[in-house]
Amino acid sequence: MTLDVQLAHDFGGFALDVEFAAPDGVTVLFGRSGSGKTSVVNAVAGILRPDRGKVMAQGIVLTDTARGLHLPPFRRRIGYVFQEPRLFPHLTVAQNLGFGRWFAPRNAAGASPERIITLLGLEHLLARRPLALSGGEKQRVAIGRAILSKPRLLLMDEPLAALDAARRDEILPYLERLREELGLPILYVSHSAVEVARLATTLVLIEGGRVRKAGPAAQLMADPALAPAFGLRELGAVIRAEVAAHEDDGLTRLTASAGSLWVPHVDMAPGTHLRLRVPASDVTLALRRPEGVSALNILPARITAIRRGDGPGALVQLDCGGELLLARVTQRSVEGMGLAPGMDLYVMLKALSVAPQNMGGD
Amino acid sequence: MTLDVQLAHDFGGFALDVEFAAPDGVTVLFGRSGSGKTSVVNAVAGILRPDRGKVMAQGIVLTDTARGLHLPPFRRRIGYVFQEPRLFPHLTVAQNLGFGRWFAPRNAAGASPERIITLLGLEHLLARRPLALSGGEKQRVAIGRAILSKPRLLLMDEPLAALDAARRDEILPYLERLREELGLPILYVSHSAVEVARLATTLVLIEGGRVRKAGPAAQLMADPALAPAFGLRELGAVIRAEVAAHEDDGLTRLTASAGSLWVPHVDMAPGTHLRLRVPASDVTLALRRPEGVSALNILPARITAIRRGDGPGALVQLDCGGELLLARVTQRSVEGMGLAPGMDLYVMLKALSVAPQNMGGD
Amino acid sequence: MTGWLPPEAATAVWLSLRVSFWATVLSLPLAVLVALLLARGRFPGRGLLNGLVHLPLILPPVVTGYLLLLAFGRNGPVGSWLHEAFGITLAFRWTGAVLAAAVMAFPLTVRAIRLSVEAVDPKLEQAAATLGASRLMVFLTVTLPLILPGVLVGAVLAFAKAMGEFGATITFVSNIPGQTQTLPSAIYAFLSVPGGDEAALRLVLISIAIALGALALAEWLGRVVARRIGAP
Amino acid sequence: MTGWLPPEAATAVWLSLRVSFWATVLSLPLAVLVALLLARGRFPGRGLLNGLVHLPLILPPVVTGYLLLLAFGRNGPVGSWLHEAFGITLAFRWTGAVLAAAVMAFPLTVRAIRLSVEAVDPKLEQAAATLGASRLMVFLTVTLPLILPGVLVGAVLAFAKAMGEFGATITFVSNIPGQTQTLPSAIYAFLSVPGGDEAALRLVLISIAIALGALALAEWLGRVVARRIGAP
Amino acid sequence: DEVVVFAASSLKTALDQIGADFGKATGHRVTISYAGSNKLATQIIAGAPADIFISAAENWMDEVAKAGLVVPETRSDLLGNALVLVAHGAGAPQVEIGRDLDLNGLLADGKLSMAMVDSVPAGQYGKAALESFGLWEGVAPSVAQAENVRDALKLVALGEAPLGIVYASDAVAEPGVSVVGTFPSDSHPAIAYPVALLTGAADQADRDFLKALSEPAADAIFAAQGFKVMK
């Protein structure tokens, strides 16, 4: 395991007691405001010294209260994008960005400053001081500063909350690439199911200072029992697919075990495996194969389970060539269409509703 | 007009030059990071004294540089939820919340503290000091503090960015109610198209310190020319409808000019008019009326325009009983289905994809 | 004990406490005001005011005492006016010792408070203003509580300095046992006679004990205040 | 000009400048260290150290001078050790005046710096630590730049106090023209002879001019530093 | 060679001149440190590099002698002084100093300015003189004790105190006061400025300057400053 965390800490009024293990990749801490996410990240960074617990990263013991061991933060080489920017007010943006590089081992692998500056759109801000930056600009500098310190592990506490969708869409793929190219493990705090689907290898659901559930992200996100934790609207399954071909009209054909899927162009070489989030509310069911509709992706499937909610909705779990899909439909449709487990039917997905934000490398 | 803003300010390296008028309701400033949103809000609050310009709220001149007039912030009675919480560190949460009440006119109308505290989930935090709060908790206190100061106008700079979806879904309807019940005008900064669709009466699109476009939100959001500004995925039309009936299975039937629509239960009395955002990527087109599908809402429509994008997508504008709808489909479907202006066909909307977050009172 | 400490020394201790207390209490509000003006104000005479405040630090205390005598003495312009208008006499009175101590301590107090004022985040004051607080109310409800540790430090510095002030005091109000003979004057007197060292040492110890007590109290108060503000 | 200012006075001005400069420069690093210890440290002798630092403020200067003489005089324990081990003599040398001025100014400097340290947001220091900076590097790259205004204030206070220090200096190193006669001692000497007032006044004016110059310089530097830090 | 003299502050005007003249005549340099006698004595005992000490009172010279730092045969009383009563302003009426002197009446609510009566020699002499006439008890509450004689004199010159008791030598050059009476020399212990060579003095220049202090040229300068030259 890349990261083993086991912590207990009493804030007086709030008790933290979590335990989880995270393999390589991106581990997302997901939970409501005040559930203890930042506290966990602080403990990994060494800023919070827990009452009891043990934290290991890549085989190195960072904290072990039983042995009275607590590696100081500066020896951990853990980059941390704090929830608030925490820029150094006396340094320019360029100096803030370069701060960590100064202390990093010369020969450590790391991202190139120029690349990061361009990615984060900081070129014209380099000479400024933090006071003269907007909220989102500050946060971007903080992200760059942490990445450029050549960390062994990256902690990101809601790093994109202050950013607009366009900028977020630029940064997310880069974080994926960090994960893949540099093999940089990331512990990521997020409120956003989209970010979770896109980035998370492992998901740790935190509730009231405890781990509600931890495990592979794809599995947890397709678990109807956890739907309320994500928020119903955020629910969706994640399926595996492989890039088959880039076609002339800008679509990319993927092959999943259930058949071919067309999605907007994906910037990955044919043969690449990827993960595709299919939000439950984007799936339409049809009894017969629909003809003459604008939805390009129509796959045969079999109902495995139906779970009626308290409201007007129902969750339909489908086996689609061995992968699990979730569809959120009205109970009226369940009745009207006579849906029942074991029934064969078709799922209909629009090519464009599977937006690039919902895909990530695997 | 409730709010008339006309500003020019040179930050040296960034020039602000905006002009817009906002009627009652919620005016959303939408724009990318660093585009000048916070600066505009600061000028309305009286914190930024612009080089040139005039700001009027409800007929009162707040700033008029031509006449050397600049009402100090404390006389403006403008509540401001800053982009960062700015809580008073020496006061408890309860004292922070009560701060503005102290200075507000005794007889001014305002929200009840108990109500706000419950809404924001602050009951158990009242005795704490800000240092012992999580990021989201701080932001919630800041929201409560501004609302409880009984302002005449509320400024909110990305107030929900640090909050989880569930909490956001609790607060958004409340903000709508503030707008309606107290008639409190709100100037709201947001990155989120969902928030815009939900709240905005008026939308002001800011780009590089200038107003790109300002006007009624419904109109701007259905404008294909503005699609890149919102991000393609955020595009969607807003149509008007009336609550017709609440049905037994938890659905609410709406009547729009194009016909009946079923959506998840809406907490509004029959007869109420509302605005419904229909994201372009949620609309599926069909040549014949589809049968045996889980989508409940199937309406006849006629294509009014097709706009092909640079990528694989195309935007189809539809006349649906007099209201404009947008559909985002692949160019492949346009070819395959032989779509062309003037053609009659059907649009298919899932009841549940029109989530409550996309609806707002009108 | 009577043998240990001559009665006049006890009087001096008591007088010094009284003088230091009043010098601290009376100068503090003015010090806060001046510190605010210097930290935040943008007015023409700012540099001058700053210089004036620092004079007692720069000048040998005797000179300060002498200048006080010239201004506040019976025949001095301010002194005679105070006497005629309010019946207040400072020269040769313990009240004069208060003035001397306050003047000597003033630069220290102002500096301490000013540093605190400059450390207050103006964003919090802006927030208070948008919540309807006038400048005065912002000061009372936000700025003042936040600079409290600095004011406290200023007060301790003032008290400590007042306990030790000698040169300006003796020059301005002389050394009248029971009226203006402060602890330092008494110590000085003992040091000036052969063999007076021991008596002087006792007084020095008393002086140290008092000031360290005040210091400890201030440290403790400071920690309480800081914890409330949420400082580390 | 020679008539305007007696030659010994010019010497005194020059000596005072030298003494104040060195007292400031030499005591500053120690003051920063002590301020850090007092602001951040949690060790047993903290209260004691705090008391010790404040002693020169609390005690009448003459007493401080006397204690210095006892400790650092030729026959004093520290003085004789310094003399034997390093050949350093402080008593009755200008170096001793530096020591006296530094000691007298020390509490002011430490207090100013300590206030600044306490105003530094520990969150920034945490951020620096996560970026790989050791405690020393955090101090050098984050804490020190942020407390620079406070250090500057401390330095000016030290310099100003050193320019005005009289009691401890004359007691410790006497009043030897050209060697230990600082500006305040010279002023004192002129004040103690008939008809010396005028010469004293001239020296006072010089003293004021120098200190105000230093003050203005510091204010200006402070503003530059503050602007860099992004303070209001 | 350098001659380092530690001398009581009140001697400054005269000694500066004598030192300068000596320097011109011999080529030696005379450096004089002026401070209160008590400070100087303490410093000499603590090892100050002084060659000659001129004290304003016998008791501090005694302290130095007790420490074995005085070359005994060189000690002598160099100067004397008289104690006078001064009043504010020029041309104040003379008074008769004696048992019948109505000091409180003359003070009329004001203060009698003196040097510190228990520690500074001038104050000690003044207190003794007042006691000898039985005046001390009555006037004590009205006595303002200045740090030194000069300050006591200044208080009178400024009119802060109507009367003061100072040395005749101090009163000479102060235009703001008039001497209204002189205390009889037997009303107080003899006022003497003892001088002595210190054991640390090595060279001939020191002895030469000590000698020069009692030569006629020096006598004249001292006398002009209001001192009584002792022979």
Ligand SMILES: Nc1ncnc2c1ncn2[C@@H]1O[C@H](COP(=O)(O)OP(=O)(O)OP(=O)(O)O)[C@@H](O)[C@H]1O
């Ligand atoms: N004092 C200043 N000096 C120079 N430039 C400034 C100053 N203050 C703000 N700016 C610049 O003005 C621009 C607009 O800032 P503003 O804070 O209004 O942006 P914003 O739209 O609120 O962005 P965000 O969504 O990131 O908070 C930014 O590019 C910022 O860098």
Ligand SMILES: Nc1ncnc2c1ncn2[C@@H]1O[C@H](COP(=O)(O)OP(=O)(O)OP(=O)(O)O)[C@@H](O)[C@H]1O
């Ligand atoms: N020093 C403290 N004293 C008491 N309670 C504390 C302290 N620090 C944090 N808490 C509480 O611990 C809980 C968890 O805080 P934490 O900052 O870890 O939450 P979070 O999950 O990061 O929330 P958010 O999404 O709002 O940032 C919160 O309820 C907070 O109020």
Ligand code: MOO
């Ligand atoms: O130098 Mo003083 O320092 O108050 O007499």
Ligand SMILES: [Mg+2]
């Ligand atoms: Mg958090």
Ligand SMILES: [Mg+2]
């Ligand atoms: Mg902003």
